[in-house]
Amino acid sequence: MRSHRHVQVGAFMAVAVAAQLLAVYSGKAFLLTQLTMSAYYTLAVIALSLLMGHAGQISLGHAGFFAVGGYTSAVLTTLDLSPRRNEEIVGVLARVGVLVERAELYGGQVLVVHPWVAFLCAVALSVTLAFAVGIPVMKLKGHYLAMATLGVGTIIFSVALGTTWLGAADGISGVPAFPLLRNLGVAGGASERVANYYVAFGLLALGMLLLLNLVQSRTGRALRAIHGAEDAASAMGIDVASLKLRTFVLSAALAAVAGVFLTHLNGGIGPSEASIMKSVKYVAIVAVGGMGSLWGTLGTSLALSFFSLRGWFGAFDDAVFGLILVAVMLFAPDGVLTLLPARAAASRSRRTRAAPAPEGDGGYELPVALAGQRPGEEGR
Amino acid sequence: MSELFFQYLMAGLTYGMIYAVVGIGFNIIYNATGVINFAQGEFAMLGGMIAVSLVGAVPLPVAIAGAVLATMAIGALIEIAFFRWLSGPSVLRMIVITIGLSILIREAALLVWGQQVRALPYFTGDEVASLSIGGARMSPQVLWTVGTCGAMVVLVTGFFRWTTAGKQMRACASNRVAASLCGLPTRNLVTLSFVLSAGMGALAGCVVSPITYTQYNVGTGLAIKGFTVAILGGLGSSLAAVAAGLVLGQLEAFSVSLLPSAYKDSVSIAVLLAILFVRPTGFFAARVAYRP
Amino acid sequence: MHMKTFRVLALAAAMIAAPRALAEEPIKIGALLAVSGPAAFLGAPEARTLQMLVDETNARGGIQGRKVQLVLKDTGASPEKAISFAKQLIEEEKVFAIIGPATSGETMAIKRLVEEGKTIMLSCAAAEVIVQPVAPHVFKTAQKDSHAAIKIFQQMREMKISRVGLLTSNTGFGKAGKEQIEKLAPDYGIRIVASEVYDKAATDLTAEVTKMKAAKVEAIVNWSIEPAQAIAIKNIRQLGLTIPVFQSHGFGNVEYAKAAGAAAEGVIFPAGRLHVADLLPKTNPQRAVLVAYRTGYESRFSEDASGFGGYAHDAFRILAAAIEQAGGPDRERVRAAIENMKGFVGASGVFNFSPADHNGLGLDAFELLTVKNGRFVPLSR
Helix, strand or coil, rough: HHHHHHHHHHHHHHHHHHHHHHHHHHHCCHHHHHHHEEEHHHHHHHHHHHHHCCCCCCCCHHHHHHHHHHHHHHHHHHHHCCCCCCCCCHHHHHHHEEEEEEECCCCCCCEECHHHHHHHHHHHHHHHHHHHHHHHHHHCHHHHHHHHHHHHHHHHHHHHCHHHHHHHHHHHECCCCCCCCCEEECCCCCCHHHHHHHHHHHHHHHHHHEEEEEEEEHHHHHHHHHHHCHHHHHHCCCCHHHHHHHHHHHHHHHHHHHHHHHHHHHHHEEEHHHHHHHHHHHHHHHHHCCCCCCCHHHHHHHHHHHHHHCCCCHHHHHHHHHHHHHHHHHCCCCCCHHHHHHHHHHHHHHHHHHCCCCCCCCCHCCCCCCCCCCCCCCCC | HHHHCCCCCHHHHHHHHHHHHHHHHHHHHHHHHHHCCCCCHHHHHHHHHHHHHHHHHCHHHHHHHHHHHHHHHHHHHHHHHHHCCCCEEEEHHHHHHHHHHHHHHHHHHHHCCCCCCCCCCCCCCCCCCCCECCCCCHHHHHHHHHHHHHHHHHHHHHHHHCCHHHHHHHHHCHHHHHHHCCCHHHHHHHHHHHHHHHHHHHHHHHHHHHHEEECCCHHHHHHHHHHHHHHCCCCCCCCHHHHHHHHHHHHHHHCCCCCCCCHHHHHHHHHHHHHHHHHHCCCCCCCCCCCC | CCHEEEEHHHHHHHHHHHCCCCCCCCCCEEEEECCCCCCHHHHHHHHHHHHHHHHHHHCCCEEEEEEEEEEEEEEECCHHHHHHHHHHHHHHHHCCCCCCCCCHHHHHHHHHHHHHHEEEEECCCCHHHHHHCCCCHHHHEECHHHHHHHHHHHHHHHHCCCEEEEEEEEEEEHHHHHHHHHHHHHHHCCEEEEEEEECCCCCHHHHHHHHHHHCCCCCEEEEEEHHHHHHHHHHHHHHHCCCCCECCCHHHHHHHHHHHHHCCCCEEEEEEEHHHHCCCCCCCCHHHHHHHHHHHHHHHCCCCCCHHHHHHHHHHHHHHHHHHHHCCCCCCHHHHHCCCCCCCCHHCCCCCCCCCECCCCCCHHCCCEEEEEEEHHHCCC
């Protein structure tokens, strides 16, 4: 499986193409809409899978970084600077091409940041935030880590909800298309459906390639070493703190990219994209797909996001994800694929061999007694 | 001017007591298993909702007692159905299970009770009754909350320090294998911890219901504040949770006098993050094993 | 909720399948409502109202002899779901028109795509930007927030109030109200001397009210929808403030008045006339419509009718009337029919549409109500 990642990604793209052709020729081209949206959510989720599955760091605030990316791009491409045209800095930026004019939806011209520049700013902001937050947060373990990431996600949500120029509860709408090539842009119109489908899946394929590359490299092995037994990894010379931080930042960056593109596809974004429930859904998907499996997570994410967006779960959307979370964690904590007999044996042996490091819990695991830690003392 | 200061103080007391009374419940399960039960807020919600359903038919104290008992039964069921038979689950797994459970309980509550807002009647007085203390006014229900909080702290601390079951629970948390080798019924003790935690949660939910109202989704917000307070105080100690609650409540109340109140919640989260980064064991926890 | 939709759909499907003299296709009407989730108090009564009206209409033979098929999607107040479902309704189901969404955020998220899809949309949300600038196919049936604010200010001027404290929640509804109140206050000689935005899930607002007390306000306006609106007035009275308290039309939901109990007495708020329908004079044109809606809703669903359900009621009735007027589900003709409809008596008021006004409700859509002995009564002058 290792060195065939290009073959795997190639196969994935082939499936995507087949799906698209099938959809169009069976007269159900509209399904591409939800598939495209799912692809962007999946990009964010596989990034989380890297963090949770490979580096073993739970994050209950991942949707926050997705939202940071989306909101930044939304604000920059809709904030009209033409009233300030006379200011020097505005003039300079306009000449350089950072600011562009475009037609507003209902007539009139606005002066806004160029979408590509907005994209760079969005990713940069997300990365900076991940760095700033990650340095202290990645030192935490177990439920302290969970709480901290929950806290970060909640603050991002509160800010999105409470700030007027971010649209407060209504969010930002009227976000323009994201231009890629001369005739190609990321937008939600029906005529651009097929093109956008390929943009989304192309981006997802690139993301997968990047992550597969990472996972199958030395860095990937180092990550798995950390996941398995942090102290041992550190003793072997792995810079644990730095690696965890970099993984956190990378996952935030990918989430931001997904956020930018989905925002332009939808033409807007709202605080619901930053909600804790969203983050929990991402965690549920990673759990189902298999903590260590990128392809498993990809498949699960595409499927579940698609069903959710098609409205298959009806009013029980949250309940379904809650149920999935509980069921998977109870019966198949290493992912649903382990329910297959061959895989089950493999995962059982992996679990006993790896002997998960004392993550500071009390009473539930033998190693705790050996490590001498007690409830109330972990996280240091 | 000092009257205003006192009023903010009273507001802070109200907030703090609401959070503390929910936070105490976290410590019980934590003390027995080392797990933070993210579904603790739902116990508070269930207590409030069940009590409201009963209060139409029976007097208020009976309704509350009934709600507490019912929620305790639910707590036991949850432990038996979901946790008892797990062997050596990791913290990650436990966290995720409790999060999933809190979602399921919430959705079930929506199905049973709908999205309407309900409230228990005020224990004494009504919606406009207020007492004047030092020029500041507050609802008598706040005093009920303070009293309940105090009673809970005494009960919980006494339980862990002086009763056999409590001491056994502490042993169980400290070293489960050794405890079971000594013949302690560790599995039943864990169930007992869930039962007690659920009962405390339900009681908390009942006493704050007239102030905050009860709705199917009130659990999430209460849980977040509750465990912020539990962690601030240092997981494991109820008295510390109360102290942390008082501090956090005051911080929130006085932050309104300075910042737009839209950011009031962010203040608590920011404090939580600061504590997690700087001193995760909390303000008040000493560096010994733990205290009940 | 879903089961009922299935039944309606199944019924409609059976109708289509059965051989009939006239093989008439049903008129498909889509509905995007937040039946579950944070805006359920809006979407749930609206969805039920639509269900009731569609069943009634079909029982009477439908519109122009054609049955109505309701395709309801629960968005959970999530804009991305609203977008996904809107595309489904327009491109797959090819609905004739869309009723909803229930919240402004969702409506704005889909405004452009609905317009591009040339599908008539009658939103039940309140934000002015929904119809300002006017998109030819987009209408709204909820009253203007600015009119609610004006009603409040007119009353304040009569009561000689000039220093006001403003409490709003951080929802779209609260934000819109805040904008209108701040914008219009100077016109009535009123100064907002204290203004606080609180989280919609707030459990106690004592600190915010203390700030109002400190600013020595002569009246407080609270503009929110969820339970916080009951919490706010309780805290105001508990703090010993006896000043007049005004609420927004979001208070027009008996459940919250009951929740606030004794604290709700004397609260003044603008509202549609639904709750005082039986107190209206027989000559009032809305009385018949309101009484019929209220009795129908309360007997079928065993719960109090709310003004929010009225938005969906009006949306459906306006659409049905326009289709009748246009002689059939012809998009352009129906759209023009709505746009030129005058004097339409609805639950929220009397509608007078025009190409520049896609809302059609004026100041008279509101009546100032107050709470007396736990009941809503008109405020006597």
